[in-house]
Amino acid sequence: TQLLEQSPQFLSIQEGENLTVYCNSSSVFSSLQWYRQEPGEGPVLLVTVVTGGEVKKLKRLTFQFGDARKDSSLHITAAQPGDTGLYLCAGATSNTGKLIFGQGTTLQVKP
Amino acid sequence: KAGVTQTPRYLIKTRGQQVTLSCSPISGHRSVSWYQQTPGQGLQFLFEYFSETQRNKGNFPGRFSGRQFSNSRSEMNVSTLELGDSALYLCASSLVTLNTEAFFGQGTRLTVV
Numbered sequence: 001t002q003l004l005e006q007s008p009q010f011l012s013i014q015e016g017e018n019l020t021v022y023c024n025s026s027s028v029f030s031s032l033q034w035y036r037q038e039p040g041e042g043p044v045l046l047v048t049v050v051t052g053g054e055v056k057k058l059k060r061l062t063f064q065f066g067d068a069r070k071d072s073s074l075h076i077t078a079a080q081p082g083d084t085g086l087y088l089c090a091g092a093t094s095n096t097g098k099l100i101f102g103q104g105t106t107l108q109v110k111p
Numbered sequence: 112k113a114g115v116t117q118t119p120r121y122l123i124k125t126r127g128q129q130v131t132l133s134c135s136p137i138s139g140h141r142s143v144s145w146y147q148q149t150p151g152q153g154l155q156f157l158f159e160y161f162s163e164t165q166r167n168k169g170n171f172p173g174r175f176s177g178r179q180f181s182n183s184r185s186e187m188n189v190s191t192l193e194l195g196d197s198a199l200y201l202c203a204s205s206l207v208t209l210n211t212e213a214f215f216g217q218g219t220r221l222t223v224v
Binding site: 030031033035040041042044045048088092097098099100101102103 | 156159161216217
């Protein structure tokens with residue numbers, strides 16, 4: 001059974017602080033996606049990483065895919081209240097639409 | 112370009128009833144996947160349909176079923192509803208290349224009473 005372990009599960013920080021969310025697995029993924037979800041809405045795709053060691057930046061968000069394509073991290077610099085939400089990592093292992101999701105990280109950024 | 116559309120947004124059903132949820136994928140996307148999201152279990156994969164065929168299936172009982180039509184629209188059915196089926200049901204559509212990117216609808220919030 002493929003699992004993605006995401007940590008931490010909850011994070012409450014002050015505006016302006018930095019944070020990192022981790023996503024780890026013993027399985028190799030062909031690609032890994034990060035999503036952000038607001039309450040009562042569907043997840044919104046933030047980024048897809050494909051190559052081992054790949055780093056992608058989206059404004060203050062930096063995403064990294066591990067060299068072995070088993071783990072990933074999301075780093076947010078100078079967090080803002082608008083970053084509040086549920087962050088989900090999801091791995092794809094084959095040429096299908098099936099994704100394995102981590103449990104999610106609930107982020108609260110206080111002004 | 113229209114996104115993924117799920118109907119209805121909210122549903123209240125009684126134990127023992129059955130329910131059908133609908134999903135219209137992004138135009139041109141042939142893969143539709145369904146997920147169940149609960150606070151305790153997170154996002155759990157139900158099944159994936161591609162070109163009207165079920166291609167992948169998660170670990171859910173046979174009460175959960177689905178189908179896909181020739182226009183890629185998909186329906187999900189849950190029979191003999193249980194209280195534990197209360198959840199947000201999410202549909203995702205994908206182009207399905209080597210780097211699968213899933214685009215989600217807003218979900219259907221099902222409450223079983």
